[in-house]
Amino acid sequence: MRTYGNSASVVVLLAWLLLPFATARAESIVLASTTSLDNSGLLGRILPAFTAKTGIEVRVVAxxxxxALxxxxxxxxxxxxxxxxEAEAAFMAAGHGKTRVEIAWNDFLFVGPQSDRTAIGGMTDAVAALRLVSEAGAIFVSRGDNSGTDALEKRLWRAAxxxxxxxxxxxxxxxxMGAALNMAAALDGVTxxxxxxxxxxxxxxxxxxLVHGDARLINRYRVIELDSVRHAGAKLGPAHVLAAWLAGAEGQAAIGAFVLGGEVLFHPGxxxxxxxE
Amino acid sequence: MEEFVPIVLRSLAVSLAATGFAIAIGLPLAAALALGRWPGRPIVVVMVNALLGLPPVVVGLVLYLLLSRQGALGVLGWLFTPGAMVLAQTVLATPIVAALAHRAIEGRWRRYGPTMQAAGASRWRALPHLVRMAARGVATAVLAGFGRTVSEVGAVLVVGGNIAGFTRTMTTTITLETSKGNLDLALGIGLVLIGISVAVSATVLVLAGERR
Structure with a gap:
């Protein structure tokens, strides 16, 4: 009997796992998103309203x-x-994307130890700051993962x-990004x-x-709808509904309303x- | 972080399902390896033992390519679903169950086989008795398989996508929270994971002991 009870609970557990397949909502789409939008909590905050309104479930792969591309x-x-x-332009040029719309922006910044022996604190010129980091031989933590942040960092080094x-x-x-920040914190490095x-x-x-305010440090988030010929298998209809919602009044208001510690994380636009381009 | 209990249940469901499949494939394989005499058997033994060291992230990558819409199994639509996670963990756990259960059953067969055969039992008639006698060894094999599945992160992250409320498990939550700098929370979930492993081990070992 005891084994019976155990097996029964296992079956219930498995049934619960498989429930999403059996009772799947009318539609679900996979959104390949950059980590910052998801890990900051933005998507988790704004998407439930979208799902409630449209019935489209959004599965975010960060x-x-x-x-993501x-x-x-x-x-x-x-x-x-x-x-x-640059990576977006290459993606579009390769014919994968149909439209590309900016839906939010904020900025990048250099962070580092309070002691700041590179003396870059308060600077606004990102390239000049990197030169000082290099001259001082201060530890610099690089993502090295082909992400958007990594790509910008490499452009800035080239500019320097x-x-x-x-x-x-x-x-x-x-x-x-989290791994880089954890390491910078542990090693007193700049990132x-x-x-x-x-x-x-x-x-x-x-x-x-340490450093912010350079025009080169602006961080623009774009939603890309896929090309219907190259990606005929994708759920382009509901994907368009989400893209339009993000760029529409409701989505923009939701993005602008996302605040942590009194600061707006992503500016709508x-x-x-x-x-x- | 989303609700904690569903994450724990999802972890358990995925791992238990994968362990179940690993038992369904691994135990018959173990019996065939322990008792059978068929061509190629030594090669399979070497392969199964070599696969004990299968890197999860490589399994994840290979399955990702297979399950991708462009891949051979793309029509299933399993990528970024719990089904893909169960598949990946089954691949990882099956060699463990097979290799360890093979040794346990083989040991009992060496020791009691001659007696059983003298009493007129064929190899396959003797099998249920052997498995019962090797219950603790087999239980260890099953637990090792479960341990691999419940603690694994590399493969499920790649094929599951760590989607909140859908494919997010305890291990992928730990990875995520570490990346968000929530180290205390990550450690807390790790402790819960260890606690669950202990509970499952204790349950299975008690069951195996009772049967003896």
């Missing part, structure tokens, strides 16, 4: 921009939400005319972070904001990106 290119996502202008790879102070960790992840990050220890 990945770095490079990986690769997932969509393989046909494994229905909609993309990312933040790397510095090749950091292989330098003893340059730590290429091949990890997410580049998006503001959403930074404001919602709970293990800052001695890390403080809609702009359709013309082809070729």
């Amino acid at each position: 990945q770095g921009t490079g990986q 690769a997932t969509a290119a393989r046909g494994d996502a229905d909609l993309v939400l990312v933040h790397d202008p 005319g510095i090749v950091p790879a292989g330098q003893p102070w340059y730590r290429d960790i091949g990890g997410g 580049l972070t998006d503001r959403g992840t930074w404001l919602s990050f709970a293990n800052r220890r001695g890390l403080v904001e 809609v702009r359709e990106i013309p082809p070729g």
Whole structure:
């Protein structure tokens, strides 16, 4: 009898797991999103209202921009939400995307130890700051994961005319934003972070904001609808409903209303990106 | 973080389902390896034991490519679902169950086989008795398989996608919360995970002991 009871509870548990398949809502889509929008809590906050209104369930797979675009290119996502202008342009040029619309922005910033022996604290010129980091040989933690943040960091190094790879102070960790912040906190290192992840990050220890305000540090989030020919298997209809909601009055208001510790994490703002930009 | 209890239940459901499949495939394989004499058997023994060290993230990657819409199994639509996670963990746990149960049953067969055969029992007639006698060894094999599944993160992260409320398990939550800097919360979930492992081990071992 006892074994019987055990088996019964296992069966109930499995039935509960499989329930989403049996009673699946009319529709669900996979949104390949950059990690910052999900890990900061934004998508978890705003998407329930969308699902309640439309009945479309959104399954968010949070990945770095490079990986999110690769997932969509393989046909494994229905909609993309990312933040790397160059990688997005390549994705569009390859014919994967149909439309590309900016739906929110904030900024990137350099964070580092309070002691700040590089003396970059308070600077606004991101490139000049990187030169000082390099001259001081201060530890710099790099994502190295092909994400949007990683791509911007590499552009800034190029602009500074510095090749950091292989330098003893340059730590290429091949990890997410959280992993980079955890390591910077542990090693008293400098790193580049998006503001959403930074404001919602709970293990800052001695890390403080050092550099922000450079026009090159603006962080733009774009939603990309997939091409109906290249991605005929994707659920493009409901994906369009979500894309339109994010760029519409309701979605924009929800994005702007997301506040942590008194600060707005993502500023709403809609702009359709013309082809070729 | 979303509701904690559903995450725990989801972890258990995925791991138990995978362990169940691993038993369904691994135990017959173990019996065939322990008692059978068929061509290629030594090669299978080497393979099964080699697969004990299967890197989860590689299993995840291979299954990702297979389950992807462009992949050979893409039509199933399993990518980023619990089904994909169960599949990945089954692949990881089956060699463990098979290899360890093989040793346990083989040991009993070496020891009691001659007596059983002298009494007129064929190999396959003797099998149920052997499994019963090897119950503790088999239970350890099953627990090792369960341990692999419930603690594994590399494969389920890749094929499940860590989707909140759908494919998020205890291990992927720990990874996520660590990345958000919520180290205390991540550690707390880790302790719950360990507690569940202890409870499951105790239950299975008691059951195996009672049958003896």
